Amino acid sequence: MQSAPLSALMTALALILYLVMFCAVAAARGRFKVPAPATTGHATFERIYRAQQNTLEQLILFLPALWLFALFVSDRIGAALGLVWLLGRILYAAGYYRDAARRGPGFVIAAIAAVTLLIGGLAGILRTLL
Amino acid sequence: MQSAPLSALMTALALILYLVMFCAVAAARGRFKVPAPATTGHATFERIYRAQQNTLEQLILFLPALWLFALFVSDRIGAALGLVWLLGRILYAAGYYRDAARRGPGFVIAAIAAVTLLIGGLAGILRTLL
Amino acid sequence: MQSAPLSALMTALALILYLVMFCAVAAARGRFKVPAPATTGHATFERIYRAQQNTLEQLILFLPALWLFALFVSDRIGAALGLVWLLGRILYAAGYYRDAARRGPGFVIAAIAAVTLLIGGLAGILRTLL
Numbered sequence: 001m002q003s004a005p006l007s008a009l010m011t012a013l014a015l016i017l018y019l020v021m022f023c024a025v026a027a028a029r030g031r032f033k034v035p036a037p038a039t040t041g042h043a044t045f046e047r048i049y050r051a052q053q054n055t056l057e058q059l060i061l062f063l064p065a066l067w068l069f070a071l072f073v074s075d076r077i078g079a080a081l082g083l084v085w086l087l088g089r090i091l092y093a094a095g096y097y098r099d100a101a102r103r104g105p106g107f108v109i110a111a112i113a114a115v116t117l118l119i120g121g122l123a124g125i126l127r128t129l130l
Numbered sequence: 131m132q133s134a135p136l137s138a139l140m141t142a143l144a145l146i147l148y149l150v151m152f153c154a155v156a157a158a159r160g161r162f163k164v165p166a167p168a169t170t171g172h173a174t175f176e177r178i179y180r181a182q183q184n185t186l187e188q189l190i191l192f193l194p195a196l197w198l199f200a201l202f203v204s205d206r207i208g209a210a211l212g213l214v215w216l217l218g219r220i221l222y223a224a225g226y227y228r229d230a231a232r233r234g235p236g237f238v239i240a241a242i243a244a245v246t247l248l249i250g251g252l253a254g255i256l257r258t259l260l
Numbered sequence: 261m262q263s264a265p266l267s268a269l270m271t272a273l274a275l276i277l278y279l280v281m282f283c284a285v286a287a288a289r290g291r292f293k294v295p296a297p298a299t300t301g302h303a304t305f306e307r308i309y310r311a312q313q314n315t316l317e318q319l320i321l322f323l324p325a326l327w328l329f330a331l332f333v334s335d336r337i338g339a340a341l342g343l344v345w346l347l348g349r350i351l352y353a354a355g356y357y358r359d360a361a362r363r364g365p366g367f368v369i370a371a372i373a374a375v376t377l378l379i380g381g382l383a384g385i386l387r388t389l390l
Contacts, residue, residue: 121138
């Protein structure tokens with residue numbers, strides 16, 4: 001992993017985004033009066049919560065795909081796709097926070113980046129194996 | 131990680147399964163009319179959603195355990211256990227989609243594989259440390 | 261990763277904690293009669309379930325941050341922070357299981373450890389890149 005510092009940088013930045021979204025949920029619990037363990041009860045809280053949950057769901061795909069790509073294909077291209085993913089997820093969160101209908105474009109941009117990393121990583125692994 | 135290409139292959143295949151299950155949730159949102167951010171409202175949607183959530187919950191255990199095993203014990207045996215996990219999770223999803231009561235066997239098969247990877251990985255780490 | 265056996269050990273121990281919490285949810289489903297796919301219906305079940313979900317949400321931050329720190333800064337210090345995280349999460353679970361209001365101290369201890377790993381890891385990556 002030390003051999004892929006740019007992908008490591010994108011990993012750290014993706015985790016910082018996730019941390020910020022996690023703090024947004026904690027703040028929204030207080031502001032919209034949705035005490036734990038509840039996860040429903042106010043429409044705005046639910047959007048902020050679902051945006052964080054969806055980022056979690058996407059991170060578990062993105063991070064391993066990024067590292068498969070970085071190690072079996074290219075750190076530089078992997079990190080560039082990682083940056084696209086990151087920008088897509090920022091767009092997604094900013095959209096979802098205002099209106100569930102506006103979460104689409106950012107989601108699609110990030111999803112294309114993640115799937116490209118996964119397919120590219122798989123190709124790199126198969127090239128190594130065959 | 132480049133030294134464990136078979137475990138890398140299993141990682142990529144596990145992520146593809148997760149991606150397929152994620153798409154199934156997105157499709158079910160439309161088919162059963164459960165718009166985001168809701169996650170309840172139709173029994174079939176809820177099963178498809180819970181199956182994906184449970185796969186997420188298991189991936190966070192499986193992927194690190196697979197890599198601890200691959201790097202501290204054996205790539206070949208780790209990947210074989212990874213294949214068992216993958217087949218178990220496919221069985222789990224296929225069962226859960228039809229009936230919550232049919233999610234048991236696949237879950238147990240995958241859980242045994244994951245726990246074996248974790249315990250074996252821990253043993254390998256302790257052998258390295260001691 | 262083989263070059264960071266202490267962080268590998270903390271990874272395995274964190275996964276074992278997660279596994280125990282996962283089993284607690286499965287047991288609570290039976291005891292409090294909350295059959296899958298439901299995730300609500302009994303206050304104690306909901307706390308046990310949310311404690312596990314929150315641990316999942318934190319693991320996706322903790323594990324990559326631990327490894328960025330281990331590989332770009334120090335395995336030994338990273339593993340020490342990992343131990344703090346682990347003890348914090350045990351305190352969190354023990355508190356949350358009894359009363360949602362008692363989940364605070366453990367959460368904060370673990371969060372400080374995770375954020376320290378992330379910021380330290382980012383600093384180590386930037387030092388490598390610059």
